[in-house]
Amino acid sequence: MDPLVERVLQGEKSALARVISRIENREPQAVALLDELFLHQKAAPRIGVTGPPGAGKSTLVTGLIRILREQGHRVGVVAVDPTSPFSGGAVLGDRVRMNEVALDPGVFIRSMATRGSLGGLASTSREVCEALDAFGSDRILLETVGVGQSELDVAQAADSTVVVVVPESGDSVQALKAGLMEIADIFVVNKADREGADRMVHDLESALSLKNWKDRWKPPVLKTVASRGEGIREVNEALERHAAWQLETGQLSHRRRESVGARILELTREAVTRAVLAKAGRPELEARVDAVLKGVESPYRAAERWAAELLDTANAPSP
Ligand SMILES: Nc1nc2c(ncn2[C@@H]2O[C@H](COP(=O)(O)OP(=O)(O)O)[C@@H](O)[C@H]2O)c(=O)[nH]1
Ligand SMILES: [Mg+2]
Known part of the structure; x- marks a missing residue:
């Protein structure tokens, strides 16, 4: 076994960081590393969080990390945001909170820059998820900006996808038609401290009620004020319900089968x-x-x- 892989399996953060850099830089040895790591995955649930820039995805992710940590999970986070030219560690919405979670030994956060093509980003982020899984993260959060097809591809690497919108994005119902409806397992109307949140919830629910959900998972529409930590517990509960539903109905193995095939x-x-x-x-x-x-x-x-x-x-x- 490659010594680097061994160190990742022992939960060494610096070794994981090196493996991820090799994956990101598309170094030839990365394939051999991934090949070894793949067999050590434990199929940790992957939760995608997507939506327009500034909707509060990172803030929501930070809140989810906290709850998952309380529950004793080890959390891995991959943030892919080509619209945000962050440098260094400024991945999550609020620096102070981010530092708090990033210093936690049970949390590993990796932000991915726009290096290379967006298409490459989809497969790279998937590979990073695999490395996180082998490392021992038993919940993996994948934050992506929902703007184009590539981001949708990234979101599709997740078992459950949370689509975040905000009250003022009156165009978000429009966005639903553009494909977000297809990928959302849970809708979150964030910034519910602002005007128009109830209306947005109502619009989403009306749009959803036009579809026939027989035998399918009907996405719940939840309200949050992520910056104050409000409603995030409910988002986590909805994620747990979705995971349980997927397991019961066989959707999980179906989804993973499709994903591996692709x-x-x-x-x-x-x-x-x-x-x-x-x-x-x-x-x-x-x-x-x-x-x-x-x-x-x-x-x-x-x-x-x-x-x-x-x-x-x-x-x-x-x-
Ligand atoms: N008013 C309000 N602001 C929020 C809320 N959630 C996040 N924000 C702010 O919105 C901005 C963008 O948040 P961020 O999480 O970085 O958005 P992202 O681009 O979707 O990841 C930040 O300044 C947050 O503090 C909320 O519920 N209400
Ligand atoms: Mg963000």
Whole structure:
């Protein structure tokens, strides 16, 4: 076993931090580390918290960490926020509270910058969750900004997803139509100390009541004032109910199965692309680019043709 992996399994924070840096920097050894760590996961529940910038996600996460710690859990947090150019440790909303939880030996917080593409962020954050799980975090919180498809991908790595909105975001019902409805297991209307919170709750509930929830989990709509710690216990209870429901109905294994399937496909796609470029090389790609630029064929056609050729070669009986 890699000594670094051994140290992570013993719960050494500095070793975990190093493994995560290797994952983030896409260092070649990271794959070997992940490969070893994967087998030591205990399938800790992963809780996604998503919503627009400034909605209070980090503040809510801080409150959840506190409650989970009271319950004796070891908590791992991954915060992915491309809209917030935080530097150093300023991950969570309130520095003082953040320091309080970050100094707790039972809490590990990692913020992820916008390094590389957003698409890469989705798989990187998933890998970081795996490392946290092997490390011994038995609850993993994943904070992401809900703005684009990639963030939705990140949210989908979670077993339960909390979507945070605020009263003044009158457009959030609009956002629901754009896909948040699909991923929310729990809605939180935060900043309920502001005007319009009840109206927002009402709007969300009306939008939800239009759907048929038979045999499905109907997302509850909760109100919080995260900055004062109000309503967070109820959010945690809703998360516990959702986890229990998923276990009873088999949804949990279904969701994880889908997630692992998508992951294998994604990794296979990456591996195939790497292998093709290594073998055929850039010139092969350039020739196809030329054909597309000259209007000989479309990129769709070029890709289809290339894939067909590759599969043909792979399937051809050896001479
Ligand atoms: N009035 C009010 N402000 C809040 C509440 N929750 C968080 N905030 C503030 O909103 C700002 C953004 O919070 P943050 O947690 O960083 O939002 P994030 O970008 O979604 O992670 C901070 O200044 C928080 O103190 C709340 O319930 N009421
Ligand atoms: Mg935040």
